[in-house]
Amino acid sequence: MTLLFENEQPFFAALIPQLQALGVGVDRSIKKNYQIQESDVTNAKIQKMNILEIQDMIAIYENAISEDLTLVNIQTLLSLYSQAIEYYSAIDDPRHEQFLHRQM
Numbered sequence: 001m002t003l004l005f006e007n008e009q010p011f012f013a014a015l016i017p018q019l020q021a022l023g024v025g026v027d028r029s030i031k032k033n034y035q036i037q038e039s040d041v042t043n044a045k046i047q048k049m050n051i052l053e054i055q056d057m058i059a060i061y062e063n064a065i066s067e068d069l070t071l072v073n074i075q076t077l078l079s080l081y082s083q084a085i086e087y088y089s090a091i092d093d094p095r096h097e098q099f100l101h102r103q104m
Contacts, residue, residue: 008102018069046090054083058099078103 061077081103088096 012104015065015069019074022069022071022074024071024074046087049083049087051084051087054080054087058084 058077058080061073061080065073065077081099084099085096085103088094088099
């Protein structure tokens with residue numbers, strides 16, 4: 001199961017104040033022209049990643065934070081977003097941008 005937002009802005013508008021109330025720093029800037037170094041993403045590492053499992057876990061944690069906003073759930077979700085970004089960037093799939101925007 002994958003949860004996709006047509007418009008993620010309301011979600012983040014509600015999430016960010018909650019994060020700040022928990023003492024989590026929030027950086028809303030988007031890094032332009034950010035490039036993952038080829039040496040950081042090896043073909044063997046990408047082949048070991050199960051992107052469907054990562055997407056399922058993202059959906060689970062997106063639901064979890066809507067009901068139980070904890071620092072652990074937020075950190076786990078952000079880590080899963082990073083894995084999806086790494087995977088899709090490595091295969092030149094534009095879906096990496098979708099997860100990059102969710103991570104903001």
